[in-house]
Amino acid sequence: MTNGSGDLHVLSAGALTTVQDLGRPGYAHLGVPRAGALDPAALRLANRLVGNPEDAAGLEITLTGCALRLTRAATVAVTGAETDVRIGPRPGDTGRPLAVPAGAVLRVGPARRGVRSWLAVSGGIDVPPVLGSRATDTLSGLGPPPLRDGDRLPLGAPTGPPPGVDLTVTPPPAEELRLVVRLGPRQDWFTSAALDRLLGTPYTVSSLSNRVGARLAGAALPRAVTGELPSEGIVLGAVQVPADGQPLVFLADHPTTGGYPVIGVVDDVTPLAQARPGTTVRFHGPQR
Template identity: 85%
Template sequence: MTEPAAPEPVNLADAAVEVLRAGVLTTVQDLGRPGWAHLGVPRSGALDPAALRLANRLVGNPESAAGLEITLTGCDLRPTRATTVAVVGAEADVRVGQRPGDVGRPLAVPAGAVLRIGPARRGVRCWLAVAGGIAVAPVLGSRATDTLAGIGPAPLRDGDLLPLGTPVGPPAPIDLTVPVAPPAELRLAVRLGPRHDWFTPAALDRLLGTAYQVSPLSNRVGARLTGAPLPRAVAGELPSEGLVLGAVQVPADGQPLIFLADHPTTGGYPVIAVLDDVTPLAQARPGTTVRFHGPQR
């Protein structure tokens, strides 16, 4: 497996973003590195690709440009050149120096001004785009941080300097975007997985007929759920086999685990179902209710 490229030193005189407060988890993300699963490397990338694409369009970047994914507690940044930024995603207070800014619109940030993104009031994650994109060295064609495999740049720390690319287009001529608040209950469409026959009929009825809650142990690798355990019909060990984004795996405790962007590419627990879309889980706080629906058996 390719080792992560060491970040090149960044001089404050160059175009960069200085990380004053990294928050609980802020990572560099783009649209990921598809096509490497055969080498054990998952796609990774933004948990909500549409949100990152929107942020990039707002500042005039290509949709594939790297930005920041900011988790729950926000972060404080200071650019060394005047730039344009956009923050989309969770509901949070944004300030540029002493003035308030809006989520979901281009914001001008003077050189040396502090950009403060506050804690998420609703939802979990914000995505920040900066004109020119975050220009860290790509690994396997992507600048995304993979928190499981350790590929790409490390999660941000206080004092980090992130190089900026050259802007290629003007900010979007837009005054605002309409935010969509995360629902209190998620309804997720699933298809039966490759090992659904390893579970009892009662397990499948529970999966499609009862409510689960998002566990505080969830992260970019997977959303752990708590609720009615899913009993097995087949006891014994399953050889490791391939996993995909959205696979609903059931470990020994019977509690479903939904794999997200940084999921492993193989696993040894049976997959009872596969989600059509994992994006809603990007903003699901611990305690959020999850209900599955799918085809009749």
């Protein structure tokens, strides 16, 4: 699919590259999660660096990188994970505007630290919106499918010049995450020992984590109530505890309802976007 503003040809899609913007909030009552970039601030920054509106659609690139060819000259920016960027034979920096000539190959290398990078292109990725968003939702299937080798994505017309900035600095991913969690709504379904374990012992990020949720491994959280719970609403950051007692923190592509009890809700899940398997996670209550 192409348009008058050129397109982006996917030469190598990598492990998981998806189109993302700031998501489609406001549809949970219809069973539609927000989706969108796992680190919205990183996508906003990339868009600002190329002169796009902050809610323009870009690419979220997971772990192994990708290779792309642009059919028109454009300004691009890559934010997020520590990675190498090349425009043809020329190296480029993350966190700054980069000029890409028409026909040049843009390569985003594997992440050396962190997991995900966000790529913005001047004009944005101009795939058709679904419910007001161009975001790929990997759980429901809304939006464009994950990229495959050979795909072509239309580019919109640039709307403004890149800002006068040489470089932005992104803090490196933390080796240990400390997440603020607010207990409820079903903390009474768990024993006092479970609450002590949640707030007092470390967990590690499992390799089974994805855009739906970060699965954690550590001390099991025993229940005080063993009955079945009717499905109820799930929000971003909900810490659900399945039958094995291992907590699961829901991320952008989470389901809108679930039948396992939610012991608490994490205030800010953004750090989990860059958490590799094995990363230590500690929960603590809000400061008073």
